[in-house]
Amino acid sequence: MNKPHLFTPLTIREITFRNRIAVSPMCQYSSVDGFASDWHLVHLGSRAVGGAGLVMMEATAVEARGRITPGDHGIWKDDHIAMLTRIASFIKQHGAVPGIQIAHAGRKASCYVPWENNGAPIPINAGGWETVAPSTVPFRESDPIPRALDHGGIRDIIDAFAHAARRALAAGFQVVELHCAHGYLAHEFLSPLANRRTDEYGGAYKNRIRFVLELTEAVRAVWPERFPLFVRISATDWKEGGWTVDDSVVLASELHPRHVDLIDCSSGAMVPDAKIPAAPGFQVPFAERIKQEAGIRTGAVGMITDPHQADEIIRSGKADMVLLAREFLRDPYWPLHAAKALGQDPHPPVQYQRAF
Ligand SMILES: Cc1cc2nc3c(=O)[nH]c(=O)nc-3n(C[C@H](O)[C@H](O)[C@H](O)COP(=O)(O)O)c2cc1C
DSSP states (O other): OOOOOTTSOEEETTEEESSSEEEOOOOOOOOBTTBOOHHHHHHHHHHHHTTOSEEEEEEEESSGGGOSSTTOEEOSSGGGHHHHHHHHHHHHHTTOEEEEEEEOOGGGOSBOOTTSGGGOBOOGGGTOOOOEESSSOOSSTTSOOOEEOOHHHHHHHHHHHHHHHHHHHHHTOOEEEEEEOTTSHHHHHHOTTTOOOOSTTSSSHHHHTHHHHHHHHHHHHHSOTTSOEEEEEESOOSSTTSOOHHHHHHHHHHHGGGTOOEEEEEOOOSSTTOOOOOOTTTTHHHHHHHHHHHOOEEEEESSOOOHHHHHHHHHTTSOSEEEESHHHHHOTTHHHHHHHHTTOOOOOOGGGGGGO
């Protein structure tokens, strides 16, 4: 069989992606009470029209307390489903697979949107709320101290993820991604830099991964076998004493038999002072290593902007999918342009045929 390239379809379980290009989840901070709006329909819809294989909706809070900001998108009540149904249906009508990232911000919750007060924590008397985390360790020393979750609190949040997945299914999404990266709650359990617990959810490696494994099992139990489940991780904390790529390989090997289909390999955001060597494709080696050593599909993300660069990642077998974030904000039609650049038929929607 010929080796896959950027425009080779990918089938995972019963879902076929028309190509290997995904819209990486991107918070829009444009929701009120968690509700999606016409903004989300147009934003995500344009990228489906633009030819992406997978359109992943932003970090979506499984409970109101788990929002990074009051503007975060949410899926903690059934009332959220109606607008999401419209969005997922539109994405599908335009040939892309609708996905949704479900999330809990943990100790990084209760902040202003990035364009207000630099995204600083909101004081409780100005509309902020108490945050929860594995331990009473704040993100920055000057941040409010989160409350450490007890066992009941952990169980409630895992249940909230499962309810969120059920709502995502009702809305017509076909991929769920668990957000276990970027210093949010699930990552906080993984990393010794945030997790100082002494019970079965902290300390030894096998204890620190327990929350993510239980979360995965709870979501997989309600998310149908026919649909793919992705997990986004920060493959490294980029910090001495933190979570490492070796840790990520072992975690991926634990997630694979729990019916996770793809590890979306990001990095960082656990601590404010990490030194991150950001450069084109700098996280691709994580996707490559995890794919090879854990034998699971991976997604590569981070400063992938050029069609030839993206094509090479797939052709060389470093990852099974590429996820683009900021480049998709610059150009919603990136896949159509990339197809032309790579000598493939772009297949624009009929309405746009005269332009491509
Ligand atoms: C506006 C914006 C919002 C983002 N929101 C999320 C998010 O909701 N979930 C997530 O996992 N990553 C989020 N990210 C990170 C991106 O998904 C991506 O991993 C990162 O931007 C690197 O990819 P890029 O170089 O293609 O932009 C966000 C990035 C941007 C620019």
